[in-house]
Amino acid sequence: MLKSVKALDILEIRQKLLRPTGTLENCIFPEDNDISTIHFASYLQQNITSIVSLINSPFPHKPSSNDWQIRAMATLPEYRKMGYATSLLEQCILHSTSKQSNTLWCNARRHAVSFYQKFGFVMIGEEFNISDVGPHFLMKFSPKDKS
Ligand SMILES: CC(C)(COP(=O)(O)OP(=O)(O)OC[C@H]1O[C@@H](n2cnc3c(N)ncnc32)[C@H](O)[C@@H]1OP(=O)(O)O)[C@@H](O)C(=O)NCCC(=O)NCCS
Secondary structure (H helix, E strand, C coil): CEEEECHHHHHHHHHHHHCCCCCCHHHCCCCCCCCCCEEEEEEECCEEEEEEEEEECCCCCCCCCCEEEEEEEEECHHHCCCCHHHHHHHHHHHHHHHCCCCEEEEEEEHHHHHHHHCCCEEEEEEEEEECCCEEEEEEEECCCCCC
């Protein structure tokens, strides 16, 4: 089951999986409580399996006011390779499409690039480093029928 949740409901998982050496405070995004921001969680019974946040944020390469950034996508290790992140990503694509988004984008960790590519995301530019996190690529959703 997939639900829209509050930032507070997923903060601990975000910290544990994406900033294990950081603090909970490090994991709060300034946009977390914006009215436009949406947080999705997948559940197996009562347990969260996977999380993601979708933020109205300009695409760095070609900014517009109707760009949407996927942030903090993560699945708990015991639930990986079961399709949970896939369903969250599909939900993000649906949501941004319903908003007639100009660009859906993310900063993908190097190891997650192939995951996003399967859904039609393409890499833009060179690899860059996010301190304390590691190498990333800017990626944008570019389905075959859209440039
Ligand atoms: C990247 C990440 C979010 C993927 O989560 P996930 O829930 O395992 O993703 P899915 O199960 O939807 O798909 C992952 C893979 O499993 C495969 N898969 C999906 N369902 C499957 C099934 N039933 N059986 C076997 N494999 C399956 C998918 O094809 C995909 O293949 P890939 O590894 O070649 O890309 C997860 O590995 C993660 O949390 N990593 C650490 C945090 C992170 O780096 N997040 C990304 C930040 S940019």
